[in-house]
Amino acid sequence: MPFRVETFDRIEDAARALAANRNARFYGGGTILMCAVNAGSQSFDTLIRINRNDLGIIRAEGDRMSIGSGVTMSQVLQSRDLDFLHPVAIAVGGPAIRTAATVGGNLYAAAPYGDFATALLALGAEVQFGGDGGSAMPIDQFLADRDRHRERIVSNILVRRPGDAGSFRFRKVTRVKPKGVAVMTLAALLPRSRSGIRVAYGNMAPTPVRAAAVERALEGANLDEAGIGPALAAATRGLSPASDALASQWYRQEVAPVHLKRMLLGQAG
Amino acid sequence: MAKKPLQFNLNGEDRAVFVADGENLLDTLRRGVGDLTPKFGCAQGTCGACTVLIDGEPRMSCLTLSETIGGSRVETTAGLGDGGKLHPLQDAFMRNFSAQCGYCTPGMLMAAKALLDRNPAPSRDDIVQAISGNLCRCTGYEPIIRAIEEAAGMARGATGAGR
Ligand SMILES: Cc1cc2nc3c(=O)[nH]c(=O)nc-3n(C[C@H](O)[C@H](O)[C@H](O)COP(=O)(O)OP(=O)(O)OC[C@H]3O[C@@H](n4cnc5c(N)ncnc54)[C@H](O)[C@@H]3O)c2cc1C
Ligand code: FES
Ligand code: FES
Numbered sequence: 001m002p003f004r005v006e007t008f009d010r011i012e013d014a015a016r017a018l019a020a021n022r023n024a025r026f027y028g029g030g031t032i033l034m035c036a037v038n039a040g041s042q043s044f045d046t047l048i049r050i051n052r053n054d055l056g057i058i059r060a061e062g063d064r065m066s067i068g069s070g071v072t073m074s075q076v077l078q079s080r081d082l083d084f085l086h087p088v089a090i091a092v093g094g095p096a097i098r099t100a101a102t103v104g105g106n107l108y109a110a111a112p113y114g115d116f117a118t119a120l121l122a123l124g125a126e127v128q129f130g131g132d133g134g135s136a137m138p139i140d141q142f143l144a145d146r147d148r149h150r151e152r153i154v155s156n157i158l159v160r161r162p163g164d165a166g167s168f169r170f171r172k173v174t175r176v177k178p179k180g181v182a183v184m185t186l187a188a189l190l191p192r193s194r195s196g197i198r199v200a201y202g203n204m205a206p207t208p209v210r211a212a213a214v215e216r217a218l219e220g221a222n223l224d225e226a227g228i229g230p231a232l233a234a235a236t237r238g239l240s241p242a243s244d245a246l247a248s249q250w251y252r253q254e255v256a257p258v259h260l261k262r263m264l265l266g267q268a269g
Numbered sequence: 270m271a272k273k274p275l276q277f278n279l280n281g282e283d284r285a286v287f288v289a290d291g292e293n294l295l296d297t298l299r300r301g302v303g304d305l306t307p308k309f310g311c312a313q314g315t316c317g318a319c320t321v322l323i324d325g326e327p328r329m330s331c332l333t334l335s336e337t338i339g340g341s342r343v344e345t346t347a348g349l350g351d352g353g354k355l356h357p358l359q360d361a362f363m364r365n366f367s368a369q370c371g372y373c374t375p376g377m378l379m380a381a382k383a384l385l386d387r388n389p390a391p392s393r394d395d396i397v398q399a400i401s402g403n404l405c406r407c408t409g410y411e412p413i414i415r416a417i418e419e420a421a422g423m424a425r426g427a428t429g430a431g432r
Contacts, residue, residue, distance in 0.1 A: 002290070005290045034332040034333070037291050038312035038313065038331060038332075039312070093314075094317070094401045094402020096314075096320050096327040096380065097314060097332075099328050
């Protein structure tokens with residue numbers, strides 16, 4: 001079958017077309033999909049896209065920010081309301097990738113990609129789908145079952161600004177500077193009250209995951225060398241990261257506590 | 270499959286071409302329009318040789334679905350010079366020996382133009398960030414960074430802003 005691109009005006013129509021065709025993919029910014037198209041991938045034969053940029057909107061919704069799935073990393077960097085996500089967006093690719101790479105596409109990006117999704121997981125974001133009337137879904141649930149959601153279109157992400165200044169931390173570990181693919185990515189929400197702590201890893205599993213044992217060890221703990229000891233001991237509990245061209249499983253397990261410590265203590269390096 | 274009509278502006282001139290489903294902008298520019306200045310390196314977004322500006326923003330043309338750019342303004346290295354006069358960036362690249370094989374140069378020039386258009390007085394760090402998606406296997410980058418610093422100085426000089 002020849003390759004096709006189908007363009008719709010309305011998200012409802014695009015969602016219907018996507019759900020009806022197992023060989024179709026929704027087109028975000030194309031930085032992953034076009035690599036596959038250029039390489040002659042046979043895993044899909046149709047791209048479905050929306051003509052108008054309704055998905056490119058950033059707005060406040062109650063006490064949360066709604067980020068359209070078509071918002072690019074460059075647009076995040078230009079938004080003052082999303083300043084807490086600037087260190088994350090700048091970590092995705094180089095300038096000519098960030099002008100195309102969308103927030104929605106990052107949710108689906110396979111390891112070693114998904115830095116933005118890792119941050120959204122730590123922030124406890126919710127994912128909203130377009131065209132099928134479904135309610136918002138916690139990002140944890142979305143990521144746990146991501147392949148099942150390939151037949152739906154994410155319309156926007158809802159995320160709360162971190163309450164206390166400095167309570168959101170993000171760290172991407174790369175071999176190449178200033179831009180490189182992550183050996184691992186770490187993100188955490190550490191409210192001053194020390195309850196509702198969330199810690200997420202990218203590239204330590206096929207999708208971004210929460211570090212449940214670390215979160216438990218940090219509840220009520222002081223963020224100093226002594227206080228974070230139990231969390232560091234639990235840094236990779238329950239995780240079995242892959243070995244790939246960037247790092248072996250052994251290396252990832254050995255260095256995870258080092259980077260977790262630096263993130264929790266706010267140290268450079 | 271019938272091809273689709275596409276209209277866009279390339280370096281100030283309106284263009285109308287037909288594109289195939291799934292065709293990328295690098296192919297459209299090189300094969301459809303005959304602008305050979307954007308280079309094919311990897312078709313995977315990793316080398317930056319195909320960098321062009323779309324509505325003033327740097328983009329990897331190899332990862333851009335051609336039919337998405339209808340009505341946009343595309344800039345390539347072919348449009349940098351003004352008649353016989355080189356763009357300050359081209360001039361600075363020449364004087365600083367910033368090209369050896371030259372394959373990365375059109376992409377480097379467009380990445381640098383995107384930076385200077387937005388930030389005429391960049392720091393060295395800004396420059397390193399701006400070309401971080403562009404690979405050069407020959408020069409070791411320093412002559413390229415130097416040229417962009419120098420071109421920024423020239424551009425500022427030309428507008429009388431000084432250093
Ligand atoms: C050179 C290079 C460097 C990169 N560096 C990084 C990096 O440092 N960090 C990183 O995280 N990523 C990186 N990436 C990967 C990629 O650019 C990002 O993950 C980007 O955010 C993906 O978004 P996109 O819009 O381009 O996705 P697309 O290619 O459009 O889509 C990717 C997948 O998501 C699905 N999808 C997209 N939008 C939606 C939606 N709204 N609803 C449902 N499904 C959707 C598509 O169907 C597809 O399966 C890099 C890519 C390249 C080529
Ligand atoms: S050819 Fe486009 S980035 Fe290499
Ligand atoms: S001059 Fe040869 S790749 Fe840059």
